[in-house]
Amino acid sequence: MDKDMNVVIIGTGNVATILGKLLVSKGHKVLEVVGRAKQKATSLANICGAKPILDFSAITDTADIYIIAVSDKAIEIVAKQLILKNKLVVHTAGSVSINIFNMPGNNYGVLWPLQTLRKEMETVPPIPFVVDAVNEATYVTLLNFTKTLTDTVFRANDAKRIKLHLTAVMVSNFTNHLYALANDYCHKEALDFKLLLPLIEETVNRIKTYPPHTVQTGPASRKDVTTIANHLGLLKPHPTLQKIYHLMSDSIMENKPL
Amino acid sequence: MDKDMNVVIIGTGNVATILGKLLVSKGHKVLEVVGRAKQKATSLANICGAKPILDFSAITDTADIYIIAVSDKAIEIVAKQLILKNKLVVHTAGSVSINIFNMPGNNYGVLWPLQTLRKEMETVPPIPFVVDAVNEATYVTLLNFTKTLTDTVFRANDAKRIKLHLTAVMVSNFTNHLYALANDYCHKEALDFKLLLPLIEETVNRIKTYPPHTVQTGPASRKDVTTIANHLGLLKPHPTLQKIYHLMSDSIMENKPL
Numbered sequence: 001m002d003k004d005m006n007v008v009i010i011g012t013g014n015v016a017t018i019l020g021k022l023l024v025s026k027g028h029k030v031l032e033v034v035g036r037a038k039q040k041a042t043s044l045a046n047i048c049g050a051k052p053i054l055d056f057s058a059i060t061d062t063a064d065i066y067i068i069a070v071s072d073k074a075i076e077i078v079a080k081q082l083i084l085k086n087k088l089v090v091h092t093a094g095s096v097s098i099n100i101f102n103m104p105g106n107n108y109g110v111l112w113p114l115q116t117l118r119k120e121m122e123t124v125p126p127i128p129f130v131v132d133a134v135n136e137a138t139y140v141t142l143l144n145f146t147k148t149l150t151d152t153v154f155r156a157n158d159a160k161r162i163k164l165h166l167t168a169v170m171v172s173n174f175t176n177h178l179y180a181l182a183n184d185y186c187h188k189e190a191l192d193f194k195l196l197l198p199l200i201e202e203t204v205n206r207i208k209t210y211p212p213h214t215v216q217t218g219p220a221s222r223k224d225v226t227t228i229a230n231h232l233g234l235l236k237p238h239p240t241l242q243k244i245y246h247l248m249s250d251s252i253m254e255n256k257p258l
Numbered sequence: 259m260d261k262d263m264n265v266v267i268i269g270t271g272n273v274a275t276i277l278g279k280l281l282v283s284k285g286h287k288v289l290e291v292v293g294r295a296k297q298k299a300t301s302l303a304n305i306c307g308a309k310p311i312l313d314f315s316a317i318t319d320t321a322d323i324y325i326i327a328v329s330d331k332a333i334e335i336v337a338k339q340l341i342l343k344n345k346l347v348v349h350t351a352g353s354v355s356i357n358i359f360n361m362p363g364n365n366y367g368v369l370w371p372l373q374t375l376r377k378e379m380e381t382v383p384p385i386p387f388v389v390d391a392v393n394e395a396t397y398v399t400l401l402n403f404t405k406t407l408t409d410t411v412f413r414a415n416d417a418k419r420i421k422l423h424l425t426a427v428m429v430s431n432f433t434n435h436l437y438a439l440a441n442d443y444c445h446k447e448a449l450d451f452k453l454l455l456p457l458i459e460e461t462v463n464r465i466k467t468y469p470p471h472t473v474q475t476g477p478a479s480r481k482d483v484t485t486i487a488n489h490l491g492l493l494k495p496h497p498t499l500q501k502i503y504h505l506m507s508d509s510i511m512e513n514k515p516l
Contacts, residue, residue, distance in 0.1 A: 072485070095485045115456055166443075166493070170440045172457050172458065174506045189421050203434055211441060231423075251498050254498065
């Protein structure tokens with residue numbers, strides 16, 4: 001049953017939408033899209049060729065896999081409303097335990113897309129999936145299913161998954177915040193943020209080939225305290241940015257293992 | 259004289275090497291490569307079809323433009339040794355004043371590649387150039403020359419250029435440091451850093467279309483204090499990383515203009 005699974009998607013947000021598109025593009029059948037908001041459920045159901053379901057008690061029990069793609073806080077509430085027997089139920093969260101599923105009747109697991117996903121995406125980017133399962137038989141089923149969606153599947157238990165989530169926050173959320181701070185600064189100083197885009201892209205291109213610490217450049221890397229002092233002076237009107245500049249530069253200058 | 263300029267490159271490092279390759283590929287003639295280390299000067303001269311020069315007093319006075327691509331500290335020393343008349347001399351530094359050229363006999367300016375450049379690069383990435391010049395006539399010459407090298411030329415005086423340099427540090431050096439910290443963490447926790455590469459790429463792809471603050475995601479963005487506390491707990495053995503996580507999360511949660 002690793003090909004052409006029958007799937008129910010619970011949720012209508014970014015992850016649910018992209019997973020829905022991906023599932024359909026890989027030949028799976030989305031039977032139902034479950035959501036509280038009629039318009040959202042209908043909209044995603046239409047995209048997936050599925051039936052919109054607003055009432056949890058009306059969810060079909062004929063699917064092979066039930067994917068709970070709702071906010072972290074809502075996962076447990078949703079799981080408790082799912083009345084199924086011997087079905088595979090997964091959530092899609094990086095930082096929620098697999099043990100949230102206290103459903104003795106079902107097989108369960110985690111299917112976490114290690115990617116930043118937005119509804120509006122026209123093409124689905126490459127998504128590594130981090131998976132976990134309550135037992136080996138379920139793991140094999142989930143693994144075979146996930147392999148139809150991606151080239152990269154990584155098994156991680158709760159402890160490993162939360163660490164991966166932490167690194168994802170660092171390399172995606174924090175870097176995006178640096179972009180946002182720089183964009184804001186450019187706006188205030190009448191500079192064009194778009195000038196920085198080739199540099200931003202190249203910074204990422206490099207680390208596909210070189211370990212990042214081997215390509216570290218900049219004033220802190222060469223201990224150019226004059227330039228650092230000039231920059232910190234310029235940042236006096238921007239105290240948060242100044243603090244971040246200070247800490248990041250110190251950390252680069254430490255140049256030692258964590 | 260905006261096409262096929264005769265150029266002397268002073269320096270043999272990353273910027274000198276990539277500029278040399280770029281100049282040749284765009285049809286300019288590199289007459290000489292000037293460096294103190296014979297092997298490096300010869301090597302880059304060979305790449306450029308130029309003559310290696312080790313002695314400053316032997317530099318030709320027949321070139322159209324002299325590009326000083328040496329370390330920030332060495333620019334002034336090099337400039338003082340250049341004995342030329344009515345020649346265009348530029349440096350390539352983001353954070354060095356144009357006024358470092360106290361050479362009444364020459365025209366001078368700045369030609370700063372807003373890009374991270376490495377000798378080893380097989381293909382030259384897109385490079386926006388930030389330029390400045392001592393007077394309008396020199397600016398026009400430099401602008402026309404630079405347009406042969408890139409689609410993106412931006413004029414900035416010292417004050418603007420140092421601010422752009424500051425933003426470049428933020429979006430390139432600091433993000434690379436986050437990648438380095440994450441890579442180190444992965445190594446210590448037996449996780450595969452390469453799993454994060456699609457996420458890193460997509461984070462950059464997004465900001466080509468959306469302003470970065472509009473696509474901010476993650477625990478801090480949704481004020482998920484539970485996950486933040488869990489992550490900070492995991493980072494206890496990594497105090498620098500913990501401090502960075504704390505500060506970046508606080509800054510994201512502030513969610514207000516600088």
